[in-house]
Amino acid sequence: MSSFTVGLAILGGLVLAVLVAWNAWTTRRNTPRQPEAVPVATAEAAPGERTEPVLEADIAPLPAPERKPALDNLIDAIAPIAVDHVVTGDAALAAMPPTRRVGSKPFAVEGFNDAAQAWETPRAGQRYSKFQAGVQMANRNGALNEIEFSEFVMKAQAFADAIGGAPEFPEMLDVVNRARELDQFAGTHDAQLGFTLRARNAAWSPGYVQQHAGKHGFVAGAIPGRMVLPSAVNASSPILGLSFDPQAALAEDPAQSAIREVTLSLDVTHVARSEQPFVKMRDAAIALAASMDGMITDDNGQVIRAEALDVIGADLEHLYDTLDSRDLSAGSPQARRLFS
Known part of the structure; x- marks a missing residue:
């Protein structure tokens, strides 16, 4: 075999080695990094006994959500609903509208629990001496508009009629103007x-x-x-x-x-x-x-x-x-x- 042939063989081997190394490096680079295996020690394991590695799984459940906050004049348009008799929570729940939204805004009804001396979402087995209905004036979907306010009035009136109550609604233009101002503030400070x-x-x-x-x-x-x-x-x-x-x-x-x-x-x-x-x-x-x-x-x-x-x-x-x-x-x- 001539020296030229030997040289070609050596060169070919070097090229092959480089290609193998480059392919291995590329494969390793493109393979997603994996989590480290962490051995778990158990009380039953004897000294020197082998334990199988497992991945760390320190995942705890999320805490339970808090109760929904009460209606607030700062961000809600509120209509008081007077009743001339105590209304049970069961009756209030039966009179609730099927949805808790007015357009893109949350709608809520609260009753005043005499025993607890607090406003709350009506609950079965409780008794209420007055109510209030409210709609949020602004959120990330924009300000409450005239159509949504009208829908709020209809929903609140229907609830009041069902429990024998008399609602007192705020002026629509006043609410809509407040909603726009609140929405403008929120939009520039989000x-x-x-x-x-x-x-x-x-x-x-x-x-x-x-x-x-x-x-x-x-x-x-x-x-x-x-x-x-x-x-x-x-x-x-x-x-x-x-x-x-x-x-x-x-x-x-x-x-x-x-x-x-x-x-x-x-x-x-x-x-x-x-x-x-x-x-x-x-x-x-x-x-x-x-x-x-x-x-x-x-x-x-x-x-x-x-x-x-x-x-x-x-x-x-x-x-x-x-x-x-x-x-x-x-x-x-x-x-x-x-x-x-």
Whole structure:
């Protein structure tokens, strides 16, 4: 065999080795990162006995939702309903309209429970000496309009007739004007923040994301591909949300599902200022980006620097002050209803 032939053979071998190495590197790079297997120790295991590794599953159920807040003149148009006799909760429930909405706005009826000395949604077995019907004047769908107000009047009147009551309605134009002003305020002071964590190199599997997020207090949400950071103060409104492609979570083999980005979200008006939600959001984003080899970006894919995060935090403090001045403090029942 000539030296030329030997040289070609060696060159061919080198090319083949490079191709194999490149293919292995590409495969490894494109394979979603998997969560670490964590051995579980049991009391029954004998010393030296082998235990099978399992994935961390530190997922706790979400706290039970709180009771719905009462009607409030700050954000509701309210019509008192006088009755000349005590009405049972069973009778009030039977007279309730089939739907609890007027157009795109929540509608509610409350009765005054003499025993508890409080307004509440009518309950069976209770007795009520007066009632009030209300409709929310604004939400993220806009302000209450004349058509919705008319529907409110019809629903409240029908309920009053069924229990033998007499309603007293506010002036429509006054309510509509108040609704527009409230909607204008809400529209200029609503805030929903979102950061996107993007993988720098290898993609992530759903289990990998869940394991890392779980280390920072996130638990499984009600929707596939969503996790939340629960609040210890308000069970119905988690502090943060973390979401990724739900199809990846629902795949037959989630371990092979490639996730290249996850979104951290904060509904500012729904979380109390005292819980420092933006601090938690910023810290979670930085920690997850570091541990998962990712980067923090905006919706357009632009990297967000640390100094930009500080500016956002300062702007939020001004927003909190404005909400407080209107008795619509972030995280309050009224703010959560208005910004919904």
